[in-house]
């Protein structure tokens with residue numbers, strides 16, 4: 001997978017104010033794909049709850065085993081598990097440089113928990129970038145990715161959960177004035193170009 005060349009990374013002066021950014025979008029919208037590019041560009045910590053949960057499962061921890069049951073059924077992992085994972089991760093040193101939340105929050109209670117976590121640390125949430133992609137293209141992408149949670153029935157359930165539990169976050173963040181929405185249907189580099197414009201305008 002192509003990532004941003006190092007020459008695209010920001011200079012130390014540009015990095016002086018750490019940013020906290022959320023990537024929001026349906027399954028397969030490209031949150032992980034774009035987060036890898038933005039992590040390099042901004043040199044911030046990348047917090048992918050999906051990756052953290054998959055790693056916990058691979059490591060065979062009880063939390064990972066429990067999370068895998070939900071993930072493999074196309075369901076969201078319970079809020080208390082996911083928030084616990086994020087709380088632990090936020091204590092790590094690299095988060096001081098700024099954070100990119102990839103796939104978190106995915107429910108209103110998670111968004112409220114994130115608000116509290118950031119308020120406790122007296123740091124703002126700078127931007128929420130929503131990636132919009134048509135459902136037919138999402139299905140195409142997920143089927144060709146072929147992860148264990150990417151079979152047609154599981155994909156249908158993931159979309160159902162997205163519409164019911166995650167989509168309300170568009171309104172949640174819109175009313176807070178931090179939401180930016182883009183169509184994320186071009187090539188990964190084209191989509192990243194749009195994201196970079198939003199980031200550069202916000203700095």
Ligand code: B4P
Nearest residue numbers: 027028029030031032033049050071077103141145187188
């Ligand atoms: P995630 O790991 O977050 O994954 P995702 O939503 O399926 O995909 P993403 O949007 O990151 O797409 P990707 O870049 O891979 O979540 C997995 C599961 O973990 C969830 O279903 C849930 O069970 C659990 N979970 C995670 N966070 C949670 C939370 N906060 N609360 C509760 N549960 C949680 O791209 C998809 C494919 O498209 C790839 O093959 C990619 O190469 C391709 N692609 C991407 N962009 C493209 C482009 N522009 N053009 C062509 N192909 C593209």
